[in-house]
Each structure stands twice: as structure tokens, then as C-alpha cells.
Amino acid sequence: MPALARYFPILEWGRSYNRSVLTNDLMAAVIVTIMLIPQSLAYALLAGLPPVVGLYASIMPLVLYAIFGTSRTLAVGPVAVVSLMTASAAGAIAAQGTAEYLEAAITLAMLSGVMLAALGLLRAGFLANLLSHPVISGFITASGILIATSQLKHILGVKAGGDNWPDMLGSLAQTIGDTNPWTLAIGIPATLFLFWVRKGAKRALQLAGMPPRAADMAAKAGPVAAVALTIVAVLAFDLAAKGVNLVGAIPQGLPPFALPSTDIALIQQLWVPALLISIIGFVESVSVAQTLAAKRRQRIAPNQELIGLGAANVASAFSGGYPVTGGFARSVVNFDAGAETPAAGAFTAVGIALASLFLTPLLFNLPIATLAATIIVAVLSLVDLKTPGQLWRYSKADFAAHVATIGITLLAGVELGVIAGVAVGLLLYLWRASRPHAAVVGRVPETEHFRNVERHKVITVPHVLSIRIDESLTYLNARWLEEYVLERVAERPELRHVILMCSAVNEIDASGLESLEAINHRLGDGGIGMHLSEVKGPVMDRLHRTHFIEELNGKVFLSQDRAFSELARDDGAPPPPVDHYLARGMI
């Protein structure tokens, strides 16, 4: 691929753009726009920001992603988990509703954008690997619970706070007496209606005789119906006068030009949350993008995705938005609606821009409780109660990482939750990596195969010890190798030869080499020969660049069979006189 097209995927798909693709993209854009308007407002609310910020975050980022992104169908914008993380990070800087809070959110988008783009240019997408599946799913489950809990106050119409679960619940318990019955009368039916829309509406409409495709579309429009119905209810019963919180005046117009803060003190406070937002956003986005790409046998380029998401976030910052990423639900809708290229995203941006120019006055009387109901229903599908049991059965270590992530996220908030998840995963990995697999092997009778002496009936001789190493030798297990070999040797006083069978060793790093040297030296001190067998070509090439092979107190054999045959024979002869050892410096 030419370098320019690599960094500007638009040059690739743009060349074959035609009228039929245009029609499909436009169609998808209309559907996604309708879905995105209430979602953008709701997620801005979750992030503790004015609703209009959600609209701003759904315009320029989509255009930039269309230029730089590699997924054909990913729909970028505000998402639930990143909104929660934004609320947590900005809330540590200033109170919600202040100019400082908004500035912190914009600066987070800027920092996150710069970090994502830098990671992409450095081709450091592999860092996302640090988040294992159990950690991600634990984090998403806990976030879903936190987000749903955080929205209960809007359903009740009370003023509660907290950014971890105990604080949230405590705060709700204190304020529940102030519950506004009218708000509740909007919130609970809206929540139940949206649940029904999600779970049963499509089937019910089909049973009522609607054709499947129309039923599907009608069910997708459910949130818009909830918005319309509750606005009508507010007007009909004059709920504004009865203390029901409304969205109120949303400034009309296109996104403003905004400047993120360049205050070093603020950046120092925000860079860690920005990094976490970047990584979580990237992982979520890439998972969605890969799933959708595979369905059409397309590929995405993870490092270029980092650049695309980085550009989207920088654009969000400069147009008064907050951190964005690729969202699961809306991308699936975009895909299902037939989007073929990222141009669909750009058309969606136009749709949202038109909405912010002309539609916002219609939303004046929208109850906040309706938006909260939208969020609650959306995030409860993130809570996954099956995974813990599956992990427990499959792998206790993965279960531990999963549960630790859920527990710490709920108790200490999203930032510590992610960090703890990564740390626990890494510690467990390092612990396992420090105790790799190896086995004492013997020859399977009448073959040239060598198998674990503990599992198979195999031939061994007391003066030769064959050890098969089942991993690459790296600094994480170098010390283990020394201990493993020397312990096996200490058990066998009659030993004269050790063969390390290296068929599974793909790499020996400098620490591994040093351990091999130490083992060679110590075996030599004890008058024991150290031999290698089945060393892979590239590993051998590298060993030849050192003095290790020259100093080896034994031989390198091409096959384990040849090594064992030759050294086992070294048994028949009477033991050489002491002079023999003296001459070799062995005693």
C-alpha cells in the first residue's frame, strides 16, 4: 500500500465511490442520526456536561474519523463508559456545571487525541494487549452497574453524587426522601417502555402483523418515541411547574471553535485519566471494528485506527466536545442499515449538525428522566453475569483478574479499576511466566521420540539427564531455569551428562544466555557435561555470536536421539582416572 494511502485510508475507498454506495451510505446516515440525537444528549448528561456538548462531540469527530479511520462501518461519538470516565476525571478537577469542568473535559479529549495519535505513529497498538478479555469484561460489567446507579437520581429527581458504588448508594439513601413523584411518574414508565422496546417490541409488532423489517425499524425508533411521548406528557400536565427537571434551552448553532487548556498543572492532573480513556476507548473501538470487518471479510489496521481515533478526539476538543470513541450499538446499527464506507459517518455528522441548527428548540421540554432511562436500559446490557462462572470453570487466574477488576472498579472507581485490572493480569502472567513448563524426558521404546518420564513408560539411564524446555528462555524465567536444572542435578549423585532439549525454544535473550552460562559453569564445577539438542537455526545463529558454544562443557547435537544414544554409551567404559578430570580442570 502506498504510504499516503496508509495514513489516509480515504484515498483508498474514495477512488471507487459511486452513486450506489452513496445511496446506501446516505440511508444508513439517516438512521444513525435519528438514533444518535437522544444518545448524544444522554451521554453528555452522564459525563456531567451540558447536553449540547454531546451533539458537538458527534459532528467533527465523525468527519475526521472518515478521513483517517480504517473501519468502513465504525460509528464514532460519545459512548457510555468513556462518558463515565470523563465524569470521574473532570469531577476531580472542578464541580459539574462550572467552566473549569467543561474545560477539563475538552482538555481530556485533546490529551487523549494526542496520545492515541502518538501511539499510532509509534505503532504501539500492542499496548492494548495489556487489557486481557477478563479485565475488559470485568471493567465493562462494573461500569454498567456504576452508570445505571448514577442515573437513578435522575429517575427519582433527587440530587445525589459519588463516583464509586458505596458513595453513590449512600448518597441515594440520604436523598431518597426528596423524591419528586412527577419525575418518578415519567422515569419509571420510560424505563419500562424502553426495556420492552429492546426485548419484546419487535416480536410483539410482528405478532400484531407487521412485516419483520418494519417491526425491526419501529423497535429501533423506540427511544425517539419515548422522547416524543414524554415531551408531550410534560406539556400536557405542565410538569415543569411540578419540579420535573427538563433539558431546557440548548444553544442553537454549529459547534464553536474551542481551545483546550495548555495549563501544565491541569495537564499533570489529567494525563493519567486521559491515557486510561485512550486505552479503554481504543480497545472498545477496535473490538467493534474487527467484529464488523470480519463479517464482510474486510481488515482494519489497528495502528492506523489509533491515528483515526486520535484525530477524532483532537477534532472533538477543538469543537467544544469531549472524548469520543467507536460505539458498539451505533456501529451495529450503521452496519445493519447498509453503510458501506466511512462517508456514512460524515453524512451522519451533517445530520447531527442540522439537528443542532434546527431541532434543539423541540427538546426544551424533554425530561432529564427520559435520557436517564435511555442510559439505564443501554448500559444494563453491558452487565454480563455469565462470564464469572465461565471463567471460574476455565481458569482461576483469569477469574481472579476479572473479579478484582469488578470489585475495585465498583469500590474505588473507574480509574483505579482499570489500573488494578492491568496490574493483576500482569502479575499473574509474570508469575506463570516465571515458572514455565519443562520436563525430564526419556526415549519411547523402539522410537526416536522423547516424552515426559512422569507420563509415559520411557527409557532413561542414571548417568544422563534429558530435560526438555517448553518455552523460550527470557529474563522472566532465566532464574527459574537455573534453579530447575540445578535441583534436578542435586537429586542425582551418579549424574555425568545433562542434555537440554531445546526444540521448543524460539528465543534466548541475554538473561537466558547468562543463565545457560551459569548452569554450564556450575555443572562444569561438578564434573558434569552440559549438552544441547535440537536447537533451532535462528537461536543457534545467535549463540554463535557469543563465546557460549566454545565454552560449552559438552556438545551441541542435532537431534535428541543422537545425543542420548551417544552419551548413554559413555556408561560402559570404566571411570577414567583422576588425572583425566584434573587435566580438564574438572576437580
Place this chain on the structure above:
Amino acid sequence: MPALARYFPILEWGRSYNRSVLTNDLMAAVIVTIMLIPQSLAYALLAGLPPVVGLYASIMPLVLYAIFGTSRTLAVGPVAVVSLMTASAAGAIAAQGTAEYLEAAITLAMLSGVMLAALGLLRAGFLANLLSHPVISGFITASGILIATSQLKHILGVKAGGDNWPDMLGSLAQTIGDTNPWTLAIGIPATLFLFWVRKGAKRALQLAGMPPRAADMAAKAGPVAAVALTIVAVLAFDLAAKGVNLVGAIPQGLPPFALPSTDIALIQQLWVPALLISIIGFVESVSVAQTLAAKRRQRIAPNQELIGLGAANVASAFSGGYPVTGGFARSVVNFDAGAETPAAGAFTAVGIALASLFLTPLLFNLPIATLAATIIVAVLSLVDLKTPGQLWRYSKADFAAHVATIGITLLAGVELGVIAGVAVGLLLYLWRASRPHAAVVGRVPETEHFRNVERHKVITVPHVLSIRIDESLTYLNARWLEEYVLERVAERPELRHVILMCSAVNEIDASGLESLEAINHRLGDGGIGMHLSEVKGPVMDRLHRTHFIEELNGKVFLSQDRAFSELARDDGAPPPPVDHYLARGMI
């Protein structure tokens, strides 16, 4: 081993203690005591502490290590690198010479002791693996340079400071005008003399007719000679009046009972340096202990070593000392002098205690420059100029970790140096772990062996793709696996079967499993069968605890040969009509 003896190794070796062992231990203790007196004073100086603190750190810690340690010959006490780290950490709290500085040093010993013991009880010695050989050797080289540079001020008799190289050199450049010629007249000859003692004295004495063993002992007593000669010079020329800095009055008596600080704010500032001191001290100590143990075919228990060093540091804190660990030079002397059990360490403690009771007045006139010369000569042997070249030839990644550690330690000090070394090592490891080895394989003609198609002439068929995975599938490489397999598949439109050959897969964690499920699902969407071959027993047992095998879009074969033979035969049928593909959603 009984549980009690595991935690109290003294119960093991104490039972067979007899008069002959006692004689050997006493002999070694006398020699180590003579060596340790000037060293303790010098390292306390390096740590920015009063000389007597070095003596205190060489008494109780030795007794506690004798009870809890597993090495028979390790000699514990103040060492150069840990002294430098102490100076750096305590210097961030208070100015040298203040009570707060001393309190910080004592608290560091306490924290470090508690951390070491806790890691030992948690059996977390594997964490020391995070320090690879290239990182450790880079850190030791840079520390040697920093330490030698820090002592130049004492040779010149000026007041300079700094805890990184540029600051130290800058400070020396500013103050070099104040050089005291008399101090220089002591410092330079003392340095040269000690260099000669280390490098050429033994040979010279032998050439002069001394028997080898006596020459060796005489050379080892060189530092004591330097101490005696410079004291005589101070008295003869009344150098005190000429501005030569002297050790001065050292309080006579046994170590006091000291209390480490329990101030939370201080502990918050010190816990990171204390952790780094613990890990560096542990790694240095274990390397020495293992090397010596192997020479006598003994073993050490790394987790119990943590407990032994932890107890030594707690003892150091409560007796007014600072962080200690096992030192290389003195342990070798202890070993060579014939020490057989840790009792030699306890006897050394008695020796140092006697010295602090009776000998300290003799050291009143000892020039600081002599101690500085002792340090400079000792640490320059730590500077290793060969390793960078060897690493460059052997492994660019290890070279990068080594050089980064040296550079950051010199430029930003010891703490950031260790942290950066660990981080660089881990990043490079994760980067490699995220791109593990795998190969497309084919059958070697007329055998049952399968080898890499790029290196060997092997048999393949266009509709079967065999991929050998050469690593365990973990979360670090799970994403890579998906990409690798799906890219290979995207290249071959005629493909009908993929076989994953799992002979080298020792483990599949939950993320690896999820990736296999994703691959299975996507291959299934494309009408391609996914098969496994040569899955190890324990891996298969675990897969059976999930639905993966049931949902597998293909079969599990015991051998790769059987898989290839059966699936290659699936070729004979005429190509299915287009409808066949259409029905499977492939076109």
C-alpha cells in the same frame, strides 16, 4: 522439610554444629571483621550518614540474617549501591547531617525490611525477575560511575553535591577552585595505593618471595594499611589544622535502640524508594548467594532469603542502622576464608561490636579522603564496559534496555533509572510477546513430520492451511493470533480447511480461548473448517470444560499427520456449484 526449619534455617545447620566448624567460622569472622570496619564507615559516608551508622548496620542485621537466612556464606551489611540509593531517597526528605535525614534512613531500613519479609511470606520472590540481567548490569555500571563521581569531592576536599551525573559534574566544576592541596595529597596517593593493592600487590609480593597465601592475605589487608598510613600522616603533618576533613569523634558503644518513624506523610514519601532498595538489594544478594552456594553444591531458598534480608533490615532500623543487603566482595572473602555456616556472620557481628566499643577513638584522625579512596576503588570494579558491546552483538532489545538504564540512571538518578529499566524491559518483552512465533507448515516428503514452508521443501495442498503455533496462547498474543490466522486466510480464496497445530501450546488462557472462538466463528461465516491437531492433554482437559469443542467448526485430530491426510483428501470431489457458496454466504 518441617515447617519450622523452613522459616528458621538455623535449626537445620545448628544441629550439626561442632568444634571444627566453629574454628573455621571464627577464622572467617576475624578476616571479614577487619575488612568490614573501614568499609562500613565508608559506605555510611556514601549514604550521607555519620560513620558510626555504618558500624551499627553491621551488627544486629548479621545476627538476624544468621537466624533466618538460607545462604551459608552470605555476608550482610551496608553495600555501595544501596548506600547510594539511601542517600538519594533521604536527600529528598532533608539535608545531610540533620536528624530528619538520619530518621529517613532508619525508616527506609524499616520499610524495606517489612516489604522484603512480606514478599517472602507471600512467596513473591518471582518479582525480582522483572529486573533482567541487562537492566541490572546497566544499573550497577551507572551506579558505579555515580558513586565514584560523588566521592571526588572528598578527594579534592570541596563541598559539592548533586544526585545525578550532570549535577555532580556541574557542582564539582563550580567548587574545584576551593580544592584543599593537603586533602589531595592524601586522597590521590591513597587511591593509587588501593588500586595497586587490588590489581598488582599480590603478584608483586609473590615476586618478592612471599608465599602465595600470605601474599593474598597481605593484599586483602591493604585497605587497613591505607587507613593506618593516612592516620599517621595526619598526625605527623598536623593535617587537621590544614583543613583536611577527618572522621572525628565516633560515639563509643553498642548500637542504640532506635525507633523508625511512623509518620504517614514520611512513609508515603519513602515507600517507592524503599521498594526499589528492597528489590535491588534482594537481586544483588540472591545472585551472590546462589553463586557461592553452587560452588559447594548447596541450595538457597529465594523466598526464605527475602525473609532473612527483611529481618536483617528491620534489625538494622531498630538498632540505628540503614538499609543493608548481602555484599559481593565481603561474601567472597567470607567464603574464601572458610566460613561454613551463618554463625560466621554472627561472630563478625561480635567483632564489629567490639570494634565500636573499643576501636573508634583510634579512627578520630582518619581522613575522609581515605574512605573516599576506598569507595572509588571498590566501585570502579562495578563499571563494566564490555557488556554493551556483547549485548549489541547478541540482542538489540537487550542492548536497548541496558543503555536506557545506564543513560537514565546517570541523567536522572538511581530511582528513575531502576524504574525506567524495568519499564523498558517489560515493554520490549510485551512487544515481542505480542508477536509470537508461528509458521505455515507442510509435510516433509515421505515422513510424518511437518516443517515451515519457507525453510523446507514440503508438501502442501491449496485448500488446506496448516499453521503451527509456537507459543502458549495468552492475552498478550490473543489479538495477534486472530490477525495472523485471518490474514493468512484472506490471502487464499480456494481455502476450505485450516488446521492449527498446537504441539507447542502449553496453555490457553481465557483471552486465548476467546480469540480461538472468534476465529472459529469467522472461519465458519466464510464456510471454512477449523481444526486442531496435537493439542496437549492438560490443554484439552480445560477446553472440554467449555463449549468450544462442541461449537468447533471442524475436528480435533491427535496428530497433524492424520489431520492433513484426511483433510487433503477432501479435495477429490468436483468443485461445488456457485449456489453452494451463495448458500454459505461466501459470495
